[in-house]
Amino acid sequence: MxxxxxxxxxxxxxxxxxxxxxxxxxxxxxxxxxxxxxxxxxxxxxxxxxxxxxxxxxxxxxxxxxxxxxxxxxxxxxxxxxxxxxxxxxxxxxxxxxxxxxxxxxxxxxxxxxxxxxxxxxxxxxxxxxxxxxxxxxxxxxxxxxxxxxxxxxxxxxxxxxxxxxxxxxxxxxxxDPVGCEIGGALKNIIALAAGICDGLKCGDNTKAALMTRGIHEITNLGVKMGGKPETFSGLSGIGDLIVTCCSMHSRNRRAGILIGEGVSPEDAVKQVGTVEGYYCCHAAWELAQKHQVSMPITEQLYQVLFCGASPKKAVQNLMSRPKKHEYEPFQ
The missing domain is CATH 3.40.50.720 (NAD(P)-binding Rossmann-like Domain)
Incomplete structure (x- = not known):
């Protein structure tokens, strides 16, 4: 014992x-x-x-x-x-x-x-x-x-x-790989906030599937730059945690995102829901993306919505109108 x-x-x-x-x-x-x-x-x-x-x-x-x-x-x-x-x-x-x-x-x-x-x-x-x-x-x-x-x-x-x-x-x-596991656990909250915003905007299943798939790509690119192992992000602490947080109403990050998508200010949404780790993590992740020169378009657009007054609808439009590219081309 x-x-x-x-x-x-x-x-x-x-x-x-x-x-x-x-x-x-x-x-x-x-x-x-x-x-x-x-x-x-x-x-x-x-x-x-x-x-x-x-x-x-x-x-x-x-x-x-x-x-x-x-x-x-x-x-x-x-x-x-x-x-x-x-x-x-x-x-x-x-x-x-x-x-x-x-x-x-x-x-x-x-x-x-x-x-x-x-x-x-x-x-x-x-x-x-x-x-x-x-x-x-x-x-x-x-x-x-x-x-x-x-x-x-x-x-x-x-x-x-x-x-x-x-x-x-x-x-x-x-x-x-504790670094990779924790990067996955931290950054998935950012994607879950974005997923909630999509739900609040009444986007469909197609939207969320694309967001989650491209989200794990962002998480992996930054996580590897920070010392994580690529395979970690396809495991429980990566894609597993991302799925449950983006899809469940237990998720405070998703619930806060829904409110933001429905028109509530990010600050008020956080106050209503309580601890929303993705809100606090988004700024750090955005800074890390600049430091490591990793392109993270979902994180960038969420940062604009949370801290710069950008419209959630405009953020979705910005993501959908990015330059055409190969699916597996590394972010540059």
Whole structure:
């Protein structure tokens, strides 16, 4: 039995806690919000994020960071823009041999680092891994069959993550390309926002199929430039995560995009939906495209809509009127 800590009492954090508990591990969930922790302890579930999913009483919830001591695996499941500050906050409480795991998706806007790279920069002597893939918390928590990847440059860390969280309904493959896996997980949110905009504009299935296919092409081109392996983007953390995020109403990115396509301002859409990782990631991805000289037309048009006041309809027209080219010609 391993001692596991989950940082963040959101839907996916609780889902991972339940998965580890089902494998007979000792699990503690830490969150900064006393209101959230108190509500979970009172209700026996997270009524906002995972309504109807009972949380085993053996899983402990607390706001006391000392609970993170003597844990062999610590999983960060907080919004990407808070990863560094949380990692710094809990640093005094983590044991030196703990395996640290990122389960959040995004890029740090100031540095363009992936979330595991942010954690590694704060904890250079720890083994760091990633859990990512097509995994809506609403389904993982209810035991809907789900497959994801555990990625790390250290195989022992990936195997440990796989062993702790795998179950009959949560299948985990290991992967040695954390950079590629996280780039896929971050950038698919951008394409999902664009897919939602197409839905809001009442475009059809043809439009979304084209957007997703060309979207994974963009993601792969930038991801490889950043050190990812090409084959990673055809796997669960690439095309798999893209499909689920573009097509499901569980996706906050898609829901925000629908509102934007219907005429709601990007800022108001984000306020209505909540955490929309694609909104924050789009600026970083646009900057990275310039840095690495990778043409990313979908990302470029979404950037114009989100931050420059461009019309969603005009963005679609701009994409459809681009110069003719071979389907597999590399972006230049």
């Amino acid at each position: 391993a001692k596991i800590a989950i940082i963040g009492a959101g839907g996916f954090g609780i889902s991972l806690a339940i998965a580890a508990h089902q494998n007979h591990h000792d699990v503690t969930v830490w969150d900064i919000s006393e209101e959230i922790v108190s509500a979970i302890l009172r209700d026996g579930e997270h009524k906002t994020k995972l309504p109807g999913v009972p949380i085993p009483k053996e899983i402990r919830f607390t706001c006391d960071p000392t609970c993170l001591k003597e844990k062999s695996v610590v999983v960060f499941v907080v919004p990407s823009r808070f990863i560094r500050s949380v990692a710094q906050q809990v640093k005094p409480y983590l044991d030196g041999d703990a395996v640290l795991v990122n389960a959040s998706k995004g890029l740090e806007e100031e540095t363009y680092l992936t979330m595991s790279q942010v954690i590694q920069s704060e904890y250079p002597h720890h083994a760091v891994g990633v859990i990512t893939g097509p995994s809506h918390a609403e389904e993982v928590g209810r035991g809907v069959p789900t497959s994801v990847v555990a990625a790390s440059v250290q195989e022992a860390a990936a195997l440990k993550i796989q062993d702790i969280f795998s179950s009959s309904t949560f299948r985990i493959y290991i992967n040695d």
